[in-house]
Amino acid sequence: MKKLLLACGLALLLSGCDKPKVDASTDETMKESLQKVKDSLPEAQRQEFSEATSTIVMNSIDMKAMMAGAFSGNGDSVATQQAEKAKSALNGKTAEEIINEAKAIQAERARKEQQQAMQEIVELKDKQAKALQAKEDLKRFVVNKSRFYFQKQEYGNPRPVIELSVQNDTSTPISRAYFKGTIASPGRSIPWLIDTFNYSIPGGLEPGEKADWPLLPNMFSDWGKVEAPDDAIFTVEVVKLDGPDGNTLFDAEGFSEDDQKRLEMLLTKYATK
Incomplete structure (x- = not known):
């Protein structure tokens, strides 16, 4: 029985080691290995892999650095550096690792997005309350x-x-x-x-x-x-x-129709999460 369990464990270990990985040592090996990793997956999972690859690549690229390089005339050098970062982000990873990492990136993005949305909701509600009070004061x-x-x-x-x-x-x-x-x-x-x-x-x-x-x-x-x-x-x-100093004293239009629509959208999308 112990031998059987050992054999099964070894088989699982070997199967994990045999999973194809991305080789980003050159552009050619990266292209070939990405296709090999993708082909190793069930048909239903290949699209998810492609999207996960794109997510990791885009997450690794510093768009601000790219724009700064373009304006400074150093665009080619910066683009090369960013391309190497993208390769490094995928190098040596299996399909499962790429998909899981992409999910983690997306989850973090969603967390930050909700955090920012909740802060905006607070600001819009404060703006709305001030406008309502201003209407009374006016x-x-x-x-x-x-x-x-x-x-x-x-x-x-x-x-x-x-x-x-x-x-x-x-x-x-x-x-x-x-x-x-x-x-x-x-x-x-x-x-x-x-x-x-x-x-x-x-x-x-x-x-x-x-x-x-x-x-x-x-x-x-x-x-x-x-x-x-x-x-x-x-x-x-x-x-x-x-007021007497020329500054706004009361402003009932400080909360616009666009603000109201924005608040309603954010509340619908994020407040119930």
């Missing part, structure tokens, strides 16, 4: 009245006019206000115009102060081209405010 800069119309001129086409009555109920002086204006008709799902505009406030607007502003958009912009019926209503939303 409600304290009140638009009491908004009106849009075209004013006739003695010469030329009528010019667009935006009239606003505002009140600063925040606790901070405001130097510039940013708005999103919408011209829409009751019962229509699509507005005639949605566009943004802003106003740099001469002398600023102190807490508690009110102001009436007649603003003149560029007549060659969309404001000057819109053709809305008489029943259209003009509404205005405050989307951003700058």
Whole structure:
């Protein structure tokens, strides 16, 4: 019985030693040995081997060094060095070793990818929370009245006019206000115009102060081209405010639609893992 077990163990050892390996001593031997290793595998495993080989080769190449070499005029030398690294990464390995190493590389990539994705999720959620808070804070800069119309001129086409009555109920002086204006008709799902505009406030607007502003958009912009019926209503939303130092105080648009889509994709793909 012991002799039988010894014989079986020896047979397994010899069979492992007989597995073909990659010989990367020259380009020719590497090409021939890779084909030999591949041919030794069952048909169903050959594609996996080819993909594993590519994974190891690409993982061993330093693309930054390649790009730096190309820009420095030393591209051929760097390319040769990287090719030798790729050969060394495969040299002496069996098909099983190559496949297992590729799996380890892919697993590490997936781990890093998830780690980065989770960090981005945290950043996007923080950005979203700040934008939501900003929307609440912006409600304290009140638009009491908004009106849009075209004013006739003695010469030329009528010019667009935006009239606003505002009140600063925040606790901070405001130097510039940013708005999103919408011209829409009751019962229509699509507005005639949605566009943004802003106003740099001469002398600023102190807490508690009110102001009436007649603003003149560029007549060659969309404001000057819109053709809305008489029943259209003009509404205005405050989307951003700058403080007395000119820096952003509140920004409701700090979290965009693209940010929302990105967050939803990352949560779907990674948050449940």
